[in-house]
Amino acid sequence: xxxxxxxxxxxxxxxxxxxxxxxxxxxxxxxxxxxxxxxxxxxxxxxxxxxxxxxxxxxxxxxxxxxxxxxxxxxxxxxxxxxxxxxxxxxxxxxxxxxxxxxxxxxxxxxxxxxxxxxxxxxxxxxxxxx
Amino acid sequence: xxxxxxxxxxxxxxxxxxxxxxxxxxxxxxxxxxxxxxxxxxxxxxxxxxxxxxxxxxxxxxxxxxxxxxxxxxxxxxxxxxxxxxxxxxxxxxxxxxxxxxxxxxxxxxxxxxxxxxxxx
Numbered sequence: 001x002x003x004x005x006x007x008x009x010x011x012x013x014x015x016x017x018x019x020x021x022x023x024x025x026x027x028x029x030x031x032x033x034x035x036x037x038x039x040x041x042x043x044x045x046x047x048x049x050x051x052x053x054x055x056x057x058x059x060x061x062x063x064x065x066x067x068x069x070x071x072x073x074x075x076x077x078x079x080x081x082x083x084x085x086x087x088x089x090x091x092x093x094x095x096x097x098x099x100x101x102x103x104x105x106x107x108x109x110x111x112x113x114x115x116x117x118x119x120x121x122x123x124x125x126x127x128x129x130x131x
Numbered sequence: 132x133x134x135x136x137x138x139x140x141x142x143x144x145x146x147x148x149x150x151x152x153x154x155x156x157x158x159x160x161x162x163x164x165x166x167x168x169x170x171x172x173x174x175x176x177x178x179x180x181x182x183x184x185x186x187x188x189x190x191x192x193x194x195x196x197x198x199x200x201x202x203x204x205x206x207x208x209x210x211x212x213x214x215x216x217x218x219x220x221x222x223x224x225x226x227x228x229x230x231x232x233x234x235x236x237x238x239x240x241x242x243x244x245x246x247x248x249x250x251x252x
Contacts, residue, residue, distance in 0.1 A: 007239065011221055012221060013222050015164075015219065022155075025185040025216075025219065028212060028216040028219070029216075031208065031212035031216070032209070032213065034151075034155050034159065034209045035205070035210070035213070036160070036161075037163060037205065037241070038201075038202050038205035038206045038209065038239065039169075039206075040166075040167075040204075041166070041198075041202050041207075042202050042239055042242065043178070043237050043242055045189070045198065045202065045243055045246045045247065046165075046242070046246055048182075048185055048186060048189055048250065049246045049249055049250055052182045052227055055182045055185070056182065059170075059180060060167070061165060061170075062166065062170070062171045063171040063172075067167070067170060067171065068167065070167075071163055071166075071167025071168055071171075073166065074163050074167065075160060075163045075164060075168070075251075078155060078159040078160050078163055079159075079160045081152075081155055081156060081159065082155070082156040082157070082159060082160055083207060085152055085153070085155075086156065087154035087239060098158075110200035112156070115157060116156060116157055118189070119157040119158050119161065120158075120160060120161035121159060123161040123162065123165065124164075124165070125159060127165050127169075127175055127179050128175060128179075130179065130184070
């Protein structure tokens with residue numbers, strides 16, 4: 001039997017001690033909300049398959065105040081995912097060399113966020129135009 | 132020396148994670164606004180998400196592909212990120228953790244595909 005009782009530094013809540021790690025846990029936590037939204041959409045697909053009554057039931061559920069509040073929270077977290085995705089991108093992307101110079105981190109992040117803005121406007125116009 | 136190294140499956144899951152993350156980053160916020168806020172509150176015409184309208188989209192081959200890619204890639208993205216974050220909150224990864232993350236993503240992938248195929252073309 002092992003009689004030693006070596007000190008093991010407790011790790012619970014380690015990330016709460018440093019704002020940098022709190023931010024890390026929040027942006028990793030955004031995945032829970034991405035999953036939640038995907039499941040909301042998946043339920044929508046199943047309702048669509050079941051017919052108009054089920055589909056309208058899903059729409060009615062989406063229109064409940066609780067659902068709108070939940071979607072505002074999802075929006076905040078998915079929006080934060082968007083922001084951090086491109087903020088981290090300079091470190092997740094291999095170095096991009098253009099004309100012998102490395103593309104700056106700022107340029108990568110700004111381009112990414114501009115792409116988000118472009119896609120958002122395009123999607124809104126598509127939804128508006130298709131109605 | 133081993134003549135043949137076992138090929139890692141990591142690039143596949145990382146690829147799905149990356150694709151889903153990019154999709155969520157580019158289109159996620161506005162999709163949530165449209166389906167979760169704007170249509171329910173009437174900022175967009177109710178017809179935008181009318182039954183026939185969305186059914187037509189789901190019966191179109193390209194529409195099917197878009198819906199399938201959107202839902203499944205978001206699930207694979209979330210599964211990969213949640214699985215790898217378990218370590219940070221002191222949970223060891225293993226078969227159960229994989230089942231509850233990648234397993235759910237796999238189930239969602241199959242269920243969405245079957246539902247879209249059942250709706251016909």
